[in-house]
Amino acid sequence: MARLAVATAMSAALVVLSVSVGAVPIPPGDVLAVVAHHLLGTTAVPDPITDQIVWDIRLPRALLGVLVGGSLAVAGTALQAMVRNPLADPYVLGVSSGASLAAVAVLLSGVAVGGAPVQIAAFLGALAALLAVSLLAGARGTLPPLRLVLAGVALSYALSGTTSYLIFASDDPQAAQSVLFWLLGSLGPARWESLGVPAAALVLGCGWLLARAPALDAMVLGDEPAATLGFAAGRLRRELLVVSSLVTGVVVAVSGGIGFVGLMIPHLVRLLTGPTHARLLPLATVVGAGYLVAVDVVARTVNAPVEVPLGVVTSVLGAPVFLWLLRSRMRADR
Amino acid sequence: MSLDIAGLHVALGGRDVVDGVDLAVDDGELVGLIGPNGSGKTTLLRTVYRALRPHAGRVLVDRDDVWALPPRESARRTAAVLQEGGDGFDYDVGEFVALGRAPLRERGGHPETVRAVAEALDRVGLAGAEHRLVASLSGGERQRVLLARALAQRPRLLVLDEPTNHLDVRHQLDLVAMVRALGLTTLLTLHQLDLAAWCDRLVVLDGGRVVADGTPAEVLTPQTVAAVFDVDAAVVTHPRTGRPHLLFSTPDLERSHPCRTLPMPPSTAPPPTATASPTATTTGSAPPPTSTTPSRS
Numbered sequence: 001m002a003r004l005a006v007a008t009a010m011s012a013a014l015v016v017l018s019v020s021v022g023a024v025p026i027p028p029g030d031v032l033a034v035v036a037h038h039l040l041g042t043t044a045v046p047d048p049i050t051d052q053i054v055w056d057i058r059l060p061r062a063l064l065g066v067l068v069g070g071s072l073a074v075a076g077t078a079l080q081a082m083v084r085n086p087l088a089d090p091y092v093l094g095v096s097s098g099a100s101l102a103a104v105a106v107l108l109s110g111v112a113v114g115g116a117p118v119q120i121a122a123f124l125g126a127l128a129a130l131l132a133v134s135l136l137a138g139a140r141g142t143l144p145p146l147r148l149v150l151a152g153v154a155l156s157y158a159l160s161g162t163t164s165y166l167i168f169a170s171d172d173p174q175a176a177q178s179v180l181f182w183l184l185g186s187l188g189p190a191r192w193e194s195l196g197v198p199a200a201a202l203v204l205g206c207g208w209l210l211a212r213a214p215a216l217d218a219m220v221l222g223d224e225p226a227a228t229l230g231f232a233a234g235r236l237r238r239e240l241l242v243v244s245s246l247v248t249g250v251v252v253a254v255s256g257g258i259g260f261v262g263l264m265i266p267h268l269v270r271l272l273t274g275p276t277h278a279r280l281l282p283l284a285t286v287v288g289a290g291y292l293v294a295v296d297v298v299a300r301t302v303n304a305p306v307e308v309p310l311g312v313v314t315s316v317l318g319a320p321v322f323l324w325l326l327r328s329r330m331r332a333d334r
Numbered sequence: 335m336s337l338d339i340a341g342l343h344v345a346l347g348g349r350d351v352v353d354g355v356d357l358a359v360d361d362g363e364l365v366g367l368i369g370p371n372g373s374g375k376t377t378l379l380r381t382v383y384r385a386l387r388p389h390a391g392r393v394l395v396d397r398d399d400v401w402a403l404p405p406r407e408s409a410r411r412t413a414a415v416l417q418e419g420g421d422g423f424d425y426d427v428g429e430f431v432a433l434g435r436a437p438l439r440e441r442g443g444h445p446e447t448v449r450a451v452a453e454a455l456d457r458v459g460l461a462g463a464e465h466r467l468v469a470s471l472s473g474g475e476r477q478r479v480l481l482a483r484a485l486a487q488r489p490r491l492l493v494l495d496e497p498t499n500h501l502d503v504r505h506q507l508d509l510v511a512m513v514r515a516l517g518l519t520t521l522l523t524l525h526q527l528d529l530a531a532w533c534d535r536l537v538v539l540d541g542g543r544v545v546a547d548g549t550p551a552e553v554l555t556p557q558t559v560a561a562v563f564d565v566d567a568a569v570v571t572h573p574r575t576g577r578p579h580l581l582f583s584t585p586d587l588e589r590s591h592p593c594r595t596l597p598m599p600p601s602t603a604p605p606p607t608a609t610a611s612p613t614a615t616t617t618g619s620a621p622p623p624t625s626t627t628p629s630r631s
Binding site: 214218221223224230232275 | 410437
């Protein structure tokens, strides 16, 4: 509980930091004043321009970062329980690529990023990719680590290749350019209106997983041990498939492909909490949220004024962690 | 508490793995299920702990059909120790054993959970091990932690699938002693026929059918063992415990590796009488032991 409070406070501080950093630096005190003005009706407004920058532009973006980071951590936790494998995450398994391909197909037909058709397409794409990778990796629900990762990577390449083809074959270079940037991960288009669906998906996904926490704990042991503890693993796995696809699809629809967050965060948090989901899930959500807000700050400042795609930053930070995990897991399997 | 299996039939991959089995375990009885690989032992167990639905027949636990019960209710009556799921992942022993409370809808940290976990660990001789990582335990300890998780379920029927696999001889005997001491209605599969002698009753499966059912002395006969396991067996009575034990060989082995120090007895000869502690079968100048049939280690 104490850990969760500390993590929440740190993530909140990162949100304030994220809002104060930018082309026009705004002192954290002013950020808090604007937020207090809007939420509590306090009268002390710094000035209209500060108010506009904070409330209309930067805060929605930071909060979208919170939702995206939290959702990716939740999706990663769910997938890791589902395939009983800590190497799983939406990106590694090709789920993000499936969502991206479906979303790009819709986007190139002229629909705006974050719109309902894109979200639905991304969800269906994620679901299809997850089904495909499960079938490819095979072996009755239990997916051996290496086979799973190989199947995911192969599927990921195939889907990304198709996505690239769609983009380059597009006859609207403007749209292609913006889709390409979105694909690498960005919180750019954030507005207050675009927060609703991701927030609902996160609350729904996290709530469902928390309600099923004991079943997830048992399922990690294997389908048969779970059965001896009174849980039907088959049904649970199908539910997990839908929930993690939903959360991943919604996130990809608003922010593109951001890799390794769903892999890294649950694993690191598990080192603190152990694998019990009732403790792991809330902390992973909060840490994931804070992490992505921090990544967004880095993405905006490292090459300012040009913004680096978020997926670039998370990959540079996440790939080494992934490799380290792969190495230590394989050693443990011998 | 009793287990009643009637007319059980399971087909897997087009083969009748369990082919019309009737089997009963009475209250407090320890029944061992033996038979060669592929005889249907594990498949039968899976229908009891509700992981595999039989194609025909009934599994009654306490007079209720397991497959008509909700999964959680079944898990409150029956606990199982399986060969799978003991790797522990990142669980510590306390968390791992507490999973056994899941059928009772208890969440972690519940005082009753903490007490049940401590009690279960105490019963398997691992009191105070709550904070060790399952992955760091030895094979024998891990098997006992699996047993503790089953006990935390406070089951009325205990099912164990080859619980002594991969254990050294001391740990095998300890585990059997531990299970016996629990006094629960128990059904377990065993590979080592030596250990089977410690069961109250033995049921022999072959080709998915029951071919023998009785006390160890009635079942562990050279005729049954030869028919089911296709090995030559000699029965000796343990000089101290009085329980029947088997010494194994095959005609091929006896022909290709005849005993050099004694004339070869025909394999159908009456079994040698029991000898206390036959010395190791090393080649040397020491006088040969009277036991001529090398026992399988």
